[in-house]
Amino acid sequence: MLPFRHRHLLGIEGFSPDEITTILDLAEGHVEPNRQADKKRSVMRGRTIINLFFENSTRTRTSFELAGKRLGGDVINMSVSGSSIKKGETMIDTAMTLNAMHPDVLVVRHPESGAVQLLSEKVNCAVINAGDGSHEHPTQALLDALTIRRRKGGLSGLVVAICGDILHSRVARSNIQLLNIMGARVRLVAPRTLLPAEAERLGVEVFHDMRRGLKDVDIVMMLRLQTERMHGSFVPSTREYFHFFGLDYDKLAVAKPDALIMHPGPMNRGVEIDSEVADDIDRSVIRHQVEMGVAVRMACLELLTRDLGNGPAIP
Amino acid sequence: MSATLFRNARLLDPASGRDETGAILVVDGLIAALDGGGVPSGTTVIDCGGHCLAPGIVDMRVQLREPGAEHMENMVSASHAAAAGGVTTMAALPNTEPPIDDVALVDFVARRARDIGLVNIHTYAAATKGLKGRELTEMGLLAEAGALGFTDGIRAIADALVMRRALSYARTFDLLLIQHPEEPSLAAGGAMTEGEMATRLGLPGITPAAEVMMVERDLRLVEITGARYHAAHVSTAAAIEAIRGAKQRGLPVTCDTNETAVGEYRTFAKLSPPLRSEWDRRAVVDGLRDGTIDAIASDHAPHDQDSKRLPFTSAESGIIGLETLLPLSLELYHNGHLPLISLLRALTCAPADILRLPVGRLATGAPADFVVFDLDRPWQIAEDDFRSKSKNSPFDGRPVQGRAIKTIVGGRVVYDSKD
Numbered sequence: 001m002l003p004f005r006h007r008h009l010l011g012i013e014g015f016s017p018d019e020i021t022t023i024l025d026l027a028e029g030h031v032e033p034n035r036q037a038d039k040k041r042s043v044m045r046g047r048t049i050i051n052l053f054f055e056n057s058t059r060t061r062t063s064f065e066l067a068g069k070r071l072g073g074d075v076i077n078m079s080v081s082g083s084s085i086k087k088g089e090t091m092i093d094t095a096m097t098l099n100a101m102h103p104d105v106l107v108v109r110h111p112e113s114g115a116v117q118l119l120s121e122k123v124n125c126a127v128i129n130a131g132d133g134s135h136e137h138p139t140q141a142l143l144d145a146l147t148i149r150r151r152k153g154g155l156s157g158l159v160v161a162i163c164g165d166i167l168h169s170r171v172a173r174s175n176i177q178l179l180n181i182m183g184a185r186v187r188l189v190a191p192r193t194l195l196p197a198e199a200e201r202l203g204v205e206v207f208h209d210m211r212r213g214l215k216d217v218d219i220v221m222m223l224r225l226q227t228e229r230m231h232g233s234f235v236p237s238t239r240e241y242f243h244f245f246g247l248d249y250d251k252l253a254v255a256k257p258d259a260l261i262m263h264p265g266p267m268n269r270g271v272e273i274d275s276e277v278a279d280d281i282d283r284s285v286i287r288h289q290v291e292m293g294v295a296v297r298m299a300c301l302e303l304l305t306r307d308l309g310n311g312p313a314i315p
Numbered sequence: 316m317s318a319t320l321f322r323n324a325r326l327l328d329p330a331s332g333r334d335e336t337g338a339i340l341v342v343d344g345l346i347a348a349l350d351g352g353g354v355p356s357g358t359t360v361i362d363c364g365g366h367c368l369a370p371g372i373v374d375m376r377v378q379l380r381e382p383g384a385e386h387m388e389n390m391v392s393a394s395h396a397a398a399a400g401g402v403t404t405m406a407a408l409p410n411t412e413p414p415i416d417d418v419a420l421v422d423f424v425a426r427r428a429r430d431i432g433l434v435n436i437h438t439y440a441a442a443t444k445g446l447k448g449r450e451l452t453e454m455g456l457l458a459e460a461g462a463l464g465f466t467d468g469i470r471a472i473a474d475a476l477v478m479r480r481a482l483s484y485a486r487t488f489d490l491l492l493i494q495h496p497e498e499p500s501l502a503a504g505g506a507m508t509e510g511e512m513a514t515r516l517g518l519p520g521i522t523p524a525a526e527v528m529m530v531e532r533d534l535r536l537v538e539i540t541g542a543r544y545h546a547a548h549v550s551t552a553a554a555i556e557a558i559r560g561a562k563q564r565g566l567p568v569t570c571d572t573n574e575t576a577v578g579e580y581r582t583f584a585k586l587s588p589p590l591r592s593e594w595d596r597r598a599v600v601d602g603l604r605d606g607t608i609d610a611i612a613s614d615h616a617p618h619d620q621d622s623k624r625l626p627f628t629s630a631e632s633g634i635i636g637l638e639t640l641l642p643l644s645l646e647l648y649h650n651g652h653l654p655l656i657s658l659l660r661a662l663t664c665a666p667a668d669i670l671r672l673p674v675g676r677l678a679t680g681a682p683a684d685f686v687v688f689d690l691d692r693p694w695q696i697a698e699d700d701f702r703s704k705s706k707n708s709p710f711d712g713r714p715v716q717g718r719a720i721k722t723i724v725g726g727r728v729v730y731d732s733k734d
Contacts (some may be wrong), residue, residue: 071626192483192540208487232443232450234480240453244488 004303008120008127010175011136020182026299027292031150034070034294044073047104047305049216051077052132054091054110059265059290060130060139060176064107067297073104073305091115099123104305105169115168134168139265141174141295145182148219148291151260156183161213161255162274163189163246164205166225167196167234171264172223176202189213191245194225195236210244210251217255220245221262222273223307230271238271250276254284260285318342318355319726322441324363324687330676335501337425339368341683344725346685349677361728363687364390366720370435370663370675370686371403373572374640376547376612378442378633379405379436382411382423388617388704390424393435393637395702398730400638401686401719402613404435404667404674409446410468416441416452421460424669433729434722435674435684437463442481442492446654451481455488463670464491469616469633471529478533488613491669493545494533496554497588500527505590506628518627520591527553534561537568546570548590548614552598559607569669571610571661573636585623588633593597600652603661610666611658613640617705634710635703639696641688642715649716655690683689688719 004022012020025252049068051061054229061077068075089097091110098106105126108116113133120127131137147244160179166172166188179186186204188195199208207213214220225241235241242248247261261277261284269275278284322338326349333349340348342355374397380388380476382656397405408422409415415424415438428436440462444450454465465485471494472478485492502521507513509520530546534557537544549555549570559567602608616633623630636643644662647653667675698711722730 032360191487191488193480235484236444236451236453236455240456244455 007304008129009300009304010117010127010129010172012138012181013061013136015181017181017183020142020145020178021159023142023288023296023299023303024149026302027142027295028150030295030298030315031292034291035292039070040072041070042072043070043302044068044305047073048102049073049075049107049301050098050103051075051107051130052080052095052098052109053078053314054080055106055131056081057109057130060109060293063290063293064128064297067294067301068105069097070294071298071301073301077151079205091119091263095119095123099125103303128300128304133170134173135170136174137170138174139293139297139300140171140179140301143289143293144175144221144264145178146292146296147262147285148260150288150292151285152218155179155180157305158184158218159187159216160184160219160221161187161189161207161217162221162223163213163247165194165225165234166190166199166223168192168226168229169223175221176204176222187213189245191235210247211254214251214255217259219260219262220247220252224264224266224274225268227268238268241269246270246272246274247277252277259283262286262289265290280315311313316345316355317726318347318358320354320358320360321363321368321687321723322360322363324368325365326368326677327656327659328677329472329656330370330664330678332571333658333677334367335675339677339683341684341723341726344727346677346679346681346683349365349679353643361721362481363450363721366687366712367690368677369659369676369684371722371724372401372640372662373404373406373666373670373672373675374402374613374615375610375638375666375670376408376573377405377407377615377637378617379407380617381411381427382420386493386704387619387622390427390436391431392702392704393615393617394436395639396635397434398722398724399702399719401641401688401722402434402637403452403684403686403722403724404437404672405637406670407436407438407462408466408468409439410470414441414468415439415462416446418453418456418460421457421462425461434724435656437461437670437672439464439466439468441465442472443477446470446516448474448477451453451477451484454485454490458488460492463672464493465659466493466547467495467603471497471499472679473499475532475536479536479540482536482540482544486542489543491545493547494529496529496533496546496549498519498525498528501528504628505589506585508591510592510708516627521526522549523591523595524553526551526588527557530554530557531610534558534566537561537566541567543567544569548612549602549608550591550599552596555598555602555607559602559605562607563734569588569609569711571612571666572608573612574605574648584633585627585630585632600647604651609661609669611640611644611661612666613637613684615703616707617703619705620708621709633707635701635705635708637703638701639715640712641686641719642694642717643710645690645717646715656722683723685723686719687721687723688717690717692716692718
């Protein structure tokens with residue numbers, strides 16, 4: 001029996017190294033089949049997956065949709081930001097309504113931290129957090145881990161710098177958790193306006209200077225800077241941000257020669273990352289991350305539905 | 316190689332505490348030796364007549380009005396005024412037109428200063444774009460271009476969140492933030508300090524609490540962010556007490572004050588901050604004595620007649636100060652309030668250290684910027700003699716004691732009272 005004792009996948013927090021390894025091993029097995037002409041599997045045949053997105057997403061939603069379909073499940077997408085909310089329905093009512101249709105998995109993204117957990121308490125299917133506010137985005141951290149593991153052979157002992165808008169980033173929070181659990185050393189590099197209070201208590205080293213923060217690192221993870229935060233509120237301008245915190249070859253030079261460059265996407269070229277660096281096939285694994293995303297999500301869906309029986313009847 | 320020996324001078328260096336008669340050798344713009352020794356052949360010798368020789372004054376708060384209001388002042392006229400006042404380094408506020416909130420404007424000031432070549436001119440840059448108090452400026456790039464610090468000039472950064480982010484962002488690069496400490500909602504429409512005088516004159520008052528409220532708010536934010544913070548022109552006992560406490564707690568906080576006196580209905584005495592009570596004035600003296608107040612600045616604010624020949628409430632605030640800073644500050648010494656060396660510290664090395672400039676001291680290898688002054692000479696301030704383009708000083712006609720005789724910048728005499 002594979003070690004995995006969760007009904008939902010709400011966050012990386014609380015996972016053991018073995019559980020993370022289980023997911024990564026399972027995902028690894030999907031990588032090659034996904035590259036074949038016939039990608040269809042049948043482990044989720046008969047299962048229903050609903051992608052319930054309270055916030056716009058193209059990449060993550062598509063990735064989950066493909067993952068569900070390749071495993072043979074039935075996937076439908078619901079974008080709630082535009083429809084029910086305007087009619088006044090609460091998030092929980094929306095979830096209960098969908099729950100009554102007996103889905104097996106709800107994949108949920110919500111702009112508020114903690115909303116996905118609240119929702120998970122009200123339904124009797126498995127729930128996967130596809131990103132809640134600035135809290136967690138566990139499948140992103142898992143796909144990042146798989147990407148690193150395939151290139152570096154493991155995670156333990158690696159030095160990873162996470163750079164940019166840490167304050168608003170759920171990707172950063174999930175990655176900090178996962179990398180710490182797996183024995184990597186995490187550094188955060190950001191201007192002080194983009195760092196949350198007491199960040200150093202997350203088990204990381206904090207830097208405010210790229211050349212110091214990237215010194216001898218194995219992995220450089222860049223984060224997206226939202227457009228609305230670029231013009232004076234958190235940072236003064238895109239050119240200043242790029243000058244001091246954008247990843248270019250000059251700043252990258254202090255990292256290890258074989259350091260990998262990662263970005264959860266979508267990228268702002270010329271803001272947090274130089275175009276050439278982003279497209280450097282020797283260093284950048286950004287496309288690879290997207291590919292691993294489908295494999296990791298397949299593994300998560302599979303694990304969560306493996307032991308589900310028929311749901312109890314709704315009175 | 317050019318060498319000059321300034322001999323027969325009372326050398327006063329607050330940074331080292333030196334106060335002794337001696338000579339100072341200047342070679343190629345730098346101080347080469349302080350205690351005689353070998354003098355190279357061909358050295359020009361200047362006899363200082365036994366007068367005081369101190370580091371040139373570092374005036375950390377001036378408004379130069381260039382670009383934008385060159386009819387009131389420009390960098391040439393201000394440089395001449397500074398030289399005549401013994402000021403060798405000026406730090407200009409960014410409240411010009413346009414405001415100095417862009418790298419190109421910092422470059423402009425540096426280029427003008429280089430071209431004029433009289434005294435050292437540095438500039439602060441705006442902390443927020445257009446001095447509007449909302450969006451941060453490119454502090455990192457501006458600092459790389461040479462901005463000494465960041466401030467919205469004669470406006471307070473009112474919004475606490477913007478101030479927090481400005482401090483936090485500045486801390487990222489270890490930059491200095493300077494605040495005009497006045498709660499704007501309490502100061503709006505006010506013309507002078509609230510109290511009996513304002514009541515009698517029927518003028519709208521500003522409560523002196525407007526200063527300490529802003530200072531205390533900022534100190535809380537400094538505590539959160541750890542940024543270097545400087546409160547400009549503090550003038551109330553309460554604000555000085557708040558800063559004293561902050562310094563005791565080890566916060567990276569400094570402040571300056573300026574020279575003001577008590578006037579009547581004359582708009583030339585309309586200031587921001589407004590003139591305070593005798594109680595507050597004494598607190599300023601105490602603050603200087605115990606080091607709570609680090610520096611004295613002129614707060615040089617040139618205005619043309621049209622801006623001042625108005626009813627009191629409508630008139631602009633501020634006075635010119637470059638040429639009166641030294642004699643008015645020396646009153647503190649002549650009145651027995653402050654030892655000479657402490658007074659000079661507040662005018663030279665203390666502001667230089669806050670701004671992290673290598674000036675303000677008589678030390679081997681330091682730039683040869685200094686002032687030779689007659690400590691005791693009595694004279695009368697006369698606005699006709701001002702080199703500044705604007706004449707808005709309430710001190711016209713005031714008898715004072717002590718005056719600059721020679722001002723030297725980079726080893727070159729830029730002012731000589733005999734000329």
